[in-house]
Amino acid sequence: LSLMLTAIALTAIACWWPTPAAAAEVSLSYANFPPAPTFPCIQMERWAKEVETRTAGKVDIQTYPGSTLLGAKNMWSGVIQGQADIGCISLAYQPGVFPMMSVFEQPVGFTSATAASVSQWELYAKRQPKEFARVKVLTMFTSAPSNIMCKKPISSLDDLKGLEIRASGGASKVLELLGATPVSMPASEAPEALQKGLIKGILSSFDMLKDFNFAEHLKYQTVTNFVVYPFAVIMNLDSYNALSPDVKKVLDELGAEQAEWTGKYLDAHVRESIEWSKNKYGIEVAQLPAAEAAKAKQKLTVMIDGWKTKAEAKGIAADDVLAEVLALKAKYDH
Numbered sequence: 476l477s478l479m480l481t482a483i484a485l486t487a488i489a490c491w492w493p494t495p496a497a498a499a500e501v502s503l504s505y506a507n508f509p510p511a512p513t514f515p516c517i518q519m520e521r522w523a524k525e526v527e528t529r530t531a532g533k534v535d536i537q538t539y540p541g542s543t544l545l546g547a548k549n550m551w552s553g554v555i556q557g558q559a560d561i562g563c564i565s566l567a568y569q570p571g572v573f574p575m576m577s578v579f580e581q582p583v584g585f586t587s588a589t590a591a592s593v594s595q596w597e598l599y600a601k602r603q604p605k606e607f608a609r610v611k612v613l614t615m616f617t618s619a620p621s622n623i624m625c626k627k628p629i630s631s632l633d634d635l636k637g638l639e640i641r642a643s644g645g646a647s648k649v650l651e652l653l654g655a656t657p658v659s660m661p662a663s664e665a666p667e668a669l670q671k672g673l674i675k676g677i678l679s680s681f682d683m684l685k686d687f688n689f690a691e692h693l694k695y696q697t698v699t700n701f702v703v704y705p706f707a708v709i710m711n712l713d714s715y716n717a718l719s720p721d722v723k724k725v726l727d728e729l730g731a732e733q734a735e736w737t738g739k740y741l742d743a744h745v746r747e748s749i750e751w752s753k754n755k756y757g758i759e760v761a762q763l764p765a766a767e768a769a770k771a772k773q774k775l776t777v778m779i780d781g782w783k784t785k786a787e788a789k790g791i792a793a794d795d796v797l798a799e800v801l802a803l804k805a806k807y808d809h
């Protein structure tokens with residue numbers, strides 16, 4: 476009998492005892508626009524796992540890659556309105572909306588995603604530009620330096636004349652100034668445009684060769700390092716404000732670390748993507764010849780002046796901001 480009572484008592488305790496899996500107090504949705512294997516989604520999964528671990532299961536993150544909750548073009552407004560708690564945006568998709576942080580779309584010559592990402596986060600954290608006042612910014616990071624992935628070899632600026640190349644924001648401006656025909660659209664729409672023959676190439680980072688399988692049709696790679704694409708991970712303000720102080724602390728402390736983690740992941744992944752593309756599709760990777768690169772650099776100088784004029788019109792101390800970006804680049808990019 477006592478054995479039976481013990482068994483009943485143990486069962487009762489086992490049923491009543493809270494299991495860690497049932498302890499999540501907050502569930503947050505996190506929307507992303509590109510497919511799950513791409514770097515913005517890889518960093519999303521890493522961030523979600525870190526938050527779940529560091530809050531001891533208090534917070535549960537539901538991730539939605541591949542535009543399943545919000546797409547590239549309604550991410551910003553969707554998060555502000557609360558259709559998702561968290562979302563990942565590429566700043567280049569909304570020209571004019573980020574007068575300060577669009578400095579990271581300018582051709583300042585970053586050579587790694589790590590240096591650019593750490594710099595972007597530091598500038599944001601220090602200056603807290605009011606263009607992001609309607610959201611809580613959780614982290615920022617950039618793509619790797621952008622290069623030309625094309626159906627034909629590009630060895631001079633003449634080869635680019637009138638060529639339809641997909642890009643966005645600052646990268647589209649680069650193409651325009653170099654005499655190409657920029658076709659602006661989010662990365663998530665590029666596969667269809669390529670398949671329909673609307674574009675002959677893409678100006679973005681080399682991770683896309685593998686993650687979008689672009690290496691199959693874009694065999695000629697030209698290293699130009701023109702610009703990077705800056706990103707921001709944003710959170711609905713009401714959703715953030717509703718969190719307990721200990722959870723807010725976990726999120727706040729992850730910002731800088733996540734920026735660096737993502738940059739390092741992407742720089743390594745770009746190398747892997749190039750090797751994979753060489754082995755699988757026999758792609759060719761060439762540098763833009765030095766004389767042509769110098770010509771391009773010359774043609775792009777007006778771009779930074781254009782950014783300054785627009786930023787100043789919005790009350791931003793553009794010379795200060797630019798000088799700080801260049802100092803950050805000197806500190807982190809070598």
Ligand code: 3IO
Nearest residue numbers: 509513565618661662679680704
């Ligand atoms: C990018 C965007 C989504 C998925 C993978 C990516 N690799 C580089 C980018 C940069 C970008 O925003 C773009 O539109 O090329």
